[in-house]
Amino acid sequence: NWMRQPVVKENEVPSSRLEFLRAQSWDLYRDNPSCRKIIRSLEAKVIGPGMNPESLAVDVDGSPHVEFRARAKQLWESLKTGFDSRGLPGKGGLTMAGQQKLALRSTILSGDTMYRIKPINGREQLKRDIPIANTLQLIDTCRLADSSEVPGNELPTGHTVFRGIELDADNLRVAYWVKSLAIDASMLTPSTVTRIPVEKMGHLFLEEDIDQLRGVPWFSSAILRAKRTEDLEYNVLVASAMAACVVGTYSKPTGATRFGLNASSETTSSADGSDLTDSDGNAITKIQPGMIANVGKDGKFELSSPNQPNMNPEAFVQHLQRGTATAVPGIKASTITGDYRNSSFSSERSADNDAWPELKDVQEWFASSYCQPVWETILRSAMQEGYFDGVVSFEEFQASPGRFSAANWQGPVALSINPKDDAAAASARISGGLSSLQMECAKINVNWRDVLNDVAELYAVAKEKGIPPEVINNIMGVDTQDQIAVSQAASESEDDNANTQVKVTANAA
16 A cells, blocks of 8 residues: 555645644753754754855956955954844854854754844944944744735735745745744734845755755654653653552452451451451551561462563663664764763774764755855945955956855864874875875864964064074974985085086186
């Protein structure tokens, strides 16, 4: 029968089903420590202290536009705080890195996130101390209006609304319909809706199906397994609590109607030898602490403890957690369990080699779908406000914006578990002509220009303070003998050039 079932595309999945998955995903993040660990790990490895652009702006002839690149870097640094539409960090807003993590977290748990650039007045810009009069606003996709909430008379002919997204006759998105809700209002609360053109709204989601318009929570495939892990842990705890209890059971002697025969209070025992009364002469109707009862020749009394079955739940819990790890890209099982007792160097290295390509894919997706659009809008706004005056004119930028907005986004890289060997390998690749300083710096998320600037500053300050070059060479790891050999070779070359010049002069004479 399953072979005859029709294929259900992502856009056909009922909205109620997606809303259920979103709610379940957020509940797991709030309540389940393993799921929270997954999110924290992804945020740290994909974004870390922040994804930053390295400008690749070029001049007309294709050469690096050094002045524009330096100015663009300064612009980005000035927006790392104060760019959140809600306010400054510590006053309701987040840093640029904090906004990036929030956008990623919301996309993982909700399936998608919206964002847009929001203008501010000059007074607010001065308070935030940022060079442009714009901020970044994140919008929860639960605010997207349903088609029934969008006034039909406001839609152009041939346009439809699918889960808050307005489509034209060619099924191309042209606008978003966003509900205006109070902070504590329910999503079901009646509200006004606002139409925002697609040019002014960014939509971050992972497209997994052709023609897909909305995202699906990344935790969807992990929800059932995570719930089973919670259930197993709960059952083990309950069984352990029950194991601490002792339960008494009894069976009455033949012919008895209750525990303790129906006899007079003066009688202390029956003919068959069973106990009838306690030490105070009261008929026995219940078991008391420390009491031993004689229930007669065919009566029976037992004490039992409902111990859990003799099993080790840890192995099965870790099995379930390993399955949860596979549901989300770039997560190792040891990351969730936090248990490295049985790990080896080779196993962790293999796990890293398996996880980081997936993490790199997530970084590239996030950079192209969120970081780059925001960066292009920032540059355009800065150009309009004269931030690049004297470097590039607005007309030149408008003529070829891609030439100036191209950037390489740098985020966290894989940490080495054997840094000494990795550093030696990097040095060997450079000396062997298989790599460059720029390439190796990119692998460890370091800007190569910053490296050279720091080295130059070190030598300049050392020379100013009269520190011998040998000391600095030792700090920099430069071999003194190699340095002497280089100096001698340079001196011999100068002598050869001088001798050649003398011969040329003599021949001319």
